[in-house]
Amino acid sequence: MPPSSTIVASMRTLLLTLSVIALYLLHQDFWFWRDGTLVFGVLPIGLFYHAAYCAAASGLMWALVRFAWPVGLDSETDRQPTTDNRQP
Amino acid sequence: MTAAFIVFAYLAVVLYIGIFAFRKYERKAGPEEFFVAGRSLGPAVFLLSLFGTNMTAFTILGSAGHAFGNGILTFGLMASASAFIIPLCLFLFGTRIWSLGRRFGFITPVQMFRDRWECSHIGTFIFVLQAALLVPYIIIGVMGGGTTISAISGGAVPYWAGGALVALVVMSYVFLGGMRGTAFVNAFQTVLFLSFGLAAVLFIGYRSGGFAGAMERIAASPDAWLLTRERVSPWYFFAYTLIPLSTIAFPHISIFCLTARRMTEFKRTIILYPLCILAIWLPCVFLGVAANGLREVPAIDAKLEARAALASPATSPDDVPALRAEARGDDVVIVLLEHYSPLWLAGLLGAGIMAAVMASDSQILAMSTMFTEDVFAFYGGKERFGERMQVATGRVFVVLVTAVAYALAMRAPTSIFELAVQYAFTGYAALVPLLVGALFWRRSTKWGALAVAVWTAAVVLGIAVFQASVPAPPSGTEIVAWSLGGVNILTRAATGTYIFGLMPVVTAVIGSAVLMWIVSLATPRPTPATVERYFRR
Numbered sequence: 057m058p059p060s061s062t063i064v065a066s067m068r069t070l071l072l073t074l075s076v077i078a079l080y081l082l083h084q085d086f087w088f089w090r091d092g093t094l095v096f097g098v099l100p101i102g103l104f105y106h107a108a109y110c111a112a113a114s115g116l117m118w119a120l121v122r123f124a125w126p127v128g129l130d131s132e133t134d135r136q137p138t139t140d141n142r143q144p
Numbered sequence: 145m146t147a148a149f150i151v152f153a154y155l156a157v158v159l160y161i162g163i164f165a166f167r168k169y170e171r172k173a174g175p176e177e178f179f180v181a182g183r184s185l186g187p188a189v190f191l192l193s194l195f196g197t198n199m200t201a202f203t204i205l206g207s208a209g210h211a212f213g214n215g216i217l218t219f220g221l222m223a224s225a226s227a228f229i230i231p232l233c234l235f236l237f238g239t240r241i242w243s244l245g246r247r248f249g250f251i252t253p254v255q256m257f258r259d260r261w262e263c264s265h266i267g268t269f270i271f272v273l274q275a276a277l278l279v280p281y282i283i284i285g286v287m288g289g290g291t292t293i294s295a296i297s298g299g300a301v302p303y304w305a306g307g308a309l310v311a312l313v314v315m316s317y318v319f320l321g322g323m324r325g326t327a328f329v330n331a332f333q334t335v336l337f338l339s340f341g342l343a344a345v346l347f348i349g350y351r352s353g354g355f356a357g358a359m360e361r362i363a364a365s366p367d368a369w370l371l372t373r374e375r376v377s378p379w380y381f382f383a384y385t386l387i388p389l390s391t392i393a394f395p396h397i398s399i400f401c402l403t404a405r406r407m408t409e410f411k412r413t414i415i416l417y418p419l420c421i422l423a424i425w426l427p428c429v430f431l432g433v434a435a436n437g438l439r440e441v442p443a444i445d446a447k448l449e450a451r452a453a454l455a456s457p458a459t460s461p462d463d464v465p466a467l468r469a470e471a472r473g474d475d476v477v478i479v480l481l482e483h484y485s486p487l488w489l490a491g492l493l494g495a496g497i498m499a500a501v502m503a504s505d506s507q508i509l510a511m512s513t514m515f516t517e518d519v520f521a522f523y524g525g526k527e528r529f530g531e532r533m534q535v536a537t538g539r540v541f542v543v544l545v546t547a548v549a550y551a552l553a554m555r556a557p558t559s560i561f562e563l564a565v566q567y568a569f570t571g572y573a574a575l576v577p578l579l580v581g582a583l584f585w586r587r588s589t590k591w592g593a594l595a596v597a598v599w600t601a602a603v604v605l606g607i608a609v610f611q612a613s614v615p616a617p618p619s620g621t622e623i624v625a626w627s628l629g630g631v632n633i634l635t636r637a638a639t640g641t642y643i644f645g646l647m648p649v650v651t652a653v654i655g656s657a658v659l660m661w662i663v664s665l666a667t668p669r670p671t672p673a674t675v676e677r678y679f680r681r
Contacts, residue, residue, distance in 0.1 A: 076232065083225060083385060086378055092363060092371035097356045100371040103216040103430065106224040110422035113228040117415045120235055129243040130407035 072124050079116055083109065148297035154495035155313045158329045158502070162317020165325030175521075178322035178535045179251050179513040185403045189331045191413040194400055195420045196330035196499075197506040198230070198391060199337065207425060211432025212473030213451070215370030218432065221384050223425035227418035229388035235414050237392045238401040240583045242410070244678070245402040253398045253579075254518040260582045260678060261590035262670045264522075270578070270597050271518040274395050277571040277604065278507050279549065281394070285504025286311050286553035295478040296494040307553055310498070314505045315546040318512075319539050323403060326505045333499030338420065340496025341427030344481065347493075348431065351484035355430075358437030367436055383646045386653050390572035393579060396510035428477065435476050443479040447471050464618070504549070512541040570607070574600040574652035577660040585664070586679050592664030596656045603652045607641050610634070 088102045095104040176182055185193070211218040241256070250256045254274070258267035289310025290303040301309075317325050349355050362370055369375050391397055404410060439445045450470035453459050459467065481493050516538040520526065526534050577596050581588030610625070614636045617623050622642075626634040635642045643651045669675065 079228060080385070083220070083228065084378060084382055085220075088372075089378065090372050090374045092368055094356075094359055094363065094371070098354075098359050099430070100216045100359070100433070102371070102373060103219055103426075103433075106216075106220045107422055107426055109220075109224045110227040110418045113224070113231070113418040114415055116228075117231045117235065117418065120232075121411045121414055125411070126239055129239055 068123055072120060075116055075119065079109075079112060082112075085109075148293065148301060148494075150492055151293060151296055151494045151498055154498055155309065158332065159313050159317055161329045161332060162319075162321035162325040165317075165321035165328055174531050175251065175516070175526075175534050175538075176249075177324070178538060179509075179517070180245075180399065180402045181322070181324040181327055183246065183403060184405050185327055185409065186405055187409045187412050189327055190404050190409045191416060191420075192331035192334040193327040194234075194397070194413055195417065196334035196337075197396060197400055199334070199424065206474060208428045208432035208435075208477045209473035209475070211429040212435050212447070212476045213471070214376075215372070215433055216429065217373045217376055217381075219425060219429040220373070221381060222387075223421050223429065225385040226388040226391070227421040229385065230391045230421075231414045231417040233389065233392035234401070234410060234417070237579050237583060238398075239407055239410050241398055241401045241579075242404055242407055244583075251399065251402065252514050252517045253395060254514065255522075257578065257582060257593060258522075260670070260674070261588070261593055262674055263590035263593070266590050266594045266597070267518065267522075269594065270575075271514055273571070273597050273601050274575070275511055275514060276601075277568050278395060278511055279552070280568045282504045282507045282511070282545065282549040283553045285314065285502060285507070286550050289498070289502065290553065291475060292478065292494065292497050295475050295482075298482075304554055307550060310502060311546050311550045314502055314508065315542060318505050318509050319542045322535075322538075323400075323509060323513075326509050327400075327403065329502075329505065333502065334420075336496045336499040338423050340493055340499070341424050343489075343496075344477065344485075344493055345427040345431060347489060348480050348484045352438060352440075355434050355437075358434045361437040361439075362433070365437075370433055370436055377645075379646060383650045386573050386649045387569050387647075389576045389653065390569045393572040393575040394507075394510075394568075395514055396506040398579075399510050399513055400506065431477055431480060432473060435473070435480060438480070441479060441483045443483075444476070447473065447476070508542055508545050508549070511545045512538045515541045570647075570649045570652050571600050571604040573649050574603060574656045576653065577656040580657075581660050581664065582678075586675050587664055587669055588660060589664045589667045589669055591667035592660040592662075595659040595663040599655050599659050600652065603648060603655070607648055610636070610641055 083106075085102070085105050088105055091101050093101045095101050099107075207218055207222065210222075241253070244250060244256055248256070248259060250259070252271075254267045254271045257270060258264060286307045290305075290307030293301050293306030293309060294303045297306075317329055321328070352358065359371070362368060373381065401410075435441075435444050436448065439448060447470060450467045454464065454467045454471060477497070478494070481489075485493060516525075516534050520537050521534055525537065575596065578593055581592060581596075614623060614625060616638045617636065618638065620638070622635045622637040624632050624635050626632075631644070632642075633644060635645070641648055
């Protein structure tokens with residue numbers, strides 16, 4: 057892999073890792089903790105936020121699948137023998 | 145009874161699906177076909193069935209019930225955290241489990257652990273632990289079945305008969321159809337309960353005159369805290385995000401990862417999983433919260449009266465158990481459906497509830513798979529009696545597991561939700577370091593794995609013994625069982641046990657990870673040949 061590609065791959069991995077950490081931390085929405093505002097007059101804002109969080113999680117999963125899919129794993133699927141540690 | 149008949153018709157349909165899978169694929173019925181559907185499930189069945197496998201009685205009944213008593217907290221606690229953690233675990237662990245299953249022919253996680261760490265009896269210990277932790281999860285299904293059928297039939301079918309009927313139907317299609325029958329049924333059920341939530345919200349909202357009035361009534365009442373999370377510590381909320389880790393360590397989920405035809409089948413599942421969670425949990429949690437503003441429903445009013453009486457200092461301690469039972473919200477969705485939906489619709493929606501309730505099928509099959517592969521085949525049964533006997537043993541075990549689960553469900557008084565969280569989820573979350581060690585860390589050893597398993601068993605057993613010997617104090621108070629230097633180490637509250645003020649899952653997971661690390665570094669690693677097979681450069 058040329059050096060520029062390696063840098064791009066490393067940056068991508070770093071960005072995705074930071075995104076995963078950021079989304080995990082965003083689950084802790086202390087700013088809406090005591091807020092009972094009703095969005096559209098019916099949905100409590102804390103519930104609305106976490107519904108949107110689910111959509112954001114789906115978006116991040118798309119990015120992981122698109123940019124960090126473990127391509128090597130599905131090409132190594134020929135059946136191989138295992139350790140012979142079965143009981144007699 | 146009209147509604148109950150629709151539910152019975154639904155049970156007949158899922159039974160037929162199991163029989164269909166049996167008749168169509170019986171000719172191929174070796175262990176791989178019976179236990180992992182011949183590793184041949186396509187993307188749609190894989191997504192729907194994996195999601196359905198993970199949805200249990202408390203997804204609909206328990207989540208709405210929990211939201212009825214705890215407000216919007218329920219969604220952030222259980223749904224949105226799962227919407228992030230579970231697909232991430234499928235991405236990190238699920239794909240690797242699938243790949244190793246293909247390469248080495250594994251059908252259970254214990255087979256992988258035995259091969260990866262060159263061990264035998266340690267694998268057996270892990271099997272016993274996994275099986276013991278899975279039992280409460282199976283019981284949930286039977287209990288939910290009994291509750292649902294009894295409620296939908298207006299009490300004409302008693303709890304024990306409803307539970308028996310559900311257990312019998314589940315046992316039959318798992319017995320006949322194995323993993324393929326279970327996957328088909330789960331896919332069908334997922335479609336049903338994904339439609340259920342939306343339909344229930346629309347009909348109840350329409351017939352009750354809209355939810356805006358109900359939510360405004362809650363906002364103006366002393367129960368306005370239900371629309372916020374002000375009664376819960378942010379640390380509790382944070383600690384709870386570790387619970388969804390348990391999913392990938394559940395044997396029925398890791399075994400299900402082996403059923404995909406290709407690794408690319410995971411892609412759609414990983415991306416759509418959070419949206420499926422949103423589609424099923426949001427309506428259920430919303431209904432549970434909104435029910436607090438629907439006092440025109442007599443059964444809801446009675447629950448709210450019981451809750452108010454529980455909070456009153458004038459209430460006699462003798463009345464508390466009966467009031468707690470009355471205030472419980474496990475049947476709140478069914479109560480709303482009965483009041484607002486026409487009978488036929490309540491029946492159809494009841495079938496949707498049944499779909500979630502019957503998710504115990506995968507766990508029963510997983511127990512059977514683990515026993516036949518990790519014990520029967522491993523200790524020479526396969527070589528002595530052949531593959532046909534191995535499948536027959538699996539089927540016999542399906543019957544035994546169901547019968548034991550039914551017997552236990554009829555004696556278990558604890559609420560559905562508490563039972564699952566306190567034992568199974570905490571235990572399985574603590575087993576995740578086994579997967580991390582096996583799949584990502586070359587230096588991990590069988591002794592590290594044993595330390596994790598022993599620690600997990602000790603923590604779960606410790607919680608069970610502690611909670612049995614220290615009765616739950618009244619809501620809002622706690623008993624400090626052990627403190628040191630002014631720091632409360634072990635406390636008992638109405639909602640469970642707390643270690644350093646956090647749910648036990650935190651201590652369990654951190655302890656497991658530390659033990660895997662320290663014990664592995666202190667013990668000899670597996671042979672280089674084995675390590676190289678798992679970590680090719």
